[in-house]
Amino acid sequence: MIRKSPATLRQLIQEVGTVDAIGIEERVSKYGTRSIKKQAKRAGLKLAISMVDLTTLEGKDTPGKVASLCQKAIRPHDDPELPTTAAVCVYPSMVKYAAACVRGTSVKVASVATAFPSGQLPLKLRLAEVRSAVDAGADEIDMVINRGAFLTGELAMVQDEIAAVRDCCGPCALKVILETSELETYDLIRAASRLAMQVLREGDFIKTSTGKTSSNATLGNNQVMLEAIRDHYFETGISIGMKPAGGIRTAKQALQFLVAVKETLGDAWLTPARYRFGASALLNDLLRQWVKETTGVYQASYTFSESSSAY
């Protein structure tokens, strides 16, 4: 892969270091073996709930659907012990409805922008989209990087675009989506992470995927990005957040991701300010396991989802 890559990309990979893919796979395969039970599980579930960016990114989204999503984010379950989710994540056109729903609560409004999910629009239009999302009341912006430019080695362009979006964000936190499935190798994921982080501010995030491609967040690419964040922190002292997105559906998976965070970055990253889950179905399973832990009885999946059918 390195040999086929453009010279600038090869140089970047050399600068930031390559990834031992076998080592990463081996490392993450052990995360599932941690025994997290009872009190630890309850704490983990609660933490995971507080880190969820409850997401709806569909063509059929309506203000009504966004409103019910926001209600769920504000009050995920009738158990008062449970926190709100970190944010709701919607398309720019839905931001104003979401912002109105969550006003006065701790739930933030995240908006995807920059021609999500492909990013294939002129920069001027992408920046205009970011501005309109910010104006509509978004607290956080999820942008996609220009993968085409990255893979052809136009790294300065990729970085400048990220910086331009950052400047449009103002006080909003920025989450930079690398779309790991289109980068294909761990080396490139690490290189893209480091490239993006060079222009990010404290409190900004890097994010695995759009959730719109076949392969999404895995423990493997999560691990590569966490280690990139760690290296960046050691070099610059700037702590960047992380958001795996797409494909995390079960509480069990979420706990494994949290194990990865704890064992790679430590407790300082175990907060919604620095770690998020981009997911829509995950919250239902977290709640289901929470009620199981509370009552000792396995719950039906449909009790926690919108679907009212028997299955």
Next chain:
Amino acid sequence: MNRLPITKTPKCYVGGAFIRSESGRTYTLHGADGKFHSNIPACTRKDVRNAVEAAAKAGAAWAQRNAYNRGQILYRIAEMLEARKDELASAIALTDTDLKQAKREVEITLDRIIHYAGWTDKFQALLGSVNPVSSAHFNFTVTEPMGIIGILAPEQPSLLGLLSMILPAISAGNSVVALASESRPYPSILLGEILATSDLPGGVVNLLTGSRKDMLETFASHAQIRAVTAVANLHERTAIQSAAAECVKRVQFFSEEKPIDWESANQQGLYAIRSCLEFKTTWHPVGV
């Protein structure tokens, strides 16, 4: 030439795949002659939970298949079972010695499958109704599958008892999580292999083996299992009823104390299907 025997690892049939127990534990099965036969998966409540997930995944599509097609698939199960008749009979005779009786059990089981294959597209007409009401409404009742049905099979007959309980449930369009006979589990292992090669979609029938004591509570309390059919003693019945009440689950018992004639035609038919169904009545305004 002296060949090394190739021994089989018995596995449970869950979600269309053959699994070991989640814990990896097994218990040994000995034949009636006292010889070691095999290590049977000792499933636990976690396996019940996983089987429920599998049943939930498969259930909706099974319920939506047209009734005639469900009948065809049931018939296909009989075709597959017919081909492995002798193997099944010797699996039953492994613990119960009487091969002639075992053959008889397999034959009755086969007939029972065919019996239910015929029912799948007929019970709707017999159980549904158009109801006379004294207002301007067209009032009708239709049947719907319940969802996931938990089954606790009798210790014996290990094959006939198990299938007599599974068949009405899947005929009605439900999916099933069944716990096979603890002392005579081997026929259920073979049944899994037979179901896998029939056209029954994976996950519609999930077969577990292991200690009934370990799993009974979960069958009764798991909220997604909408009904439990069990052959149970008084103590077990009480335990199931109290846990089932928490999630308003339907329970149906065969009491273990009374001998059940599983071979009898009374153990099959429309009423067995009816107890695996929900009824929906619709009031549709007419005239005005």
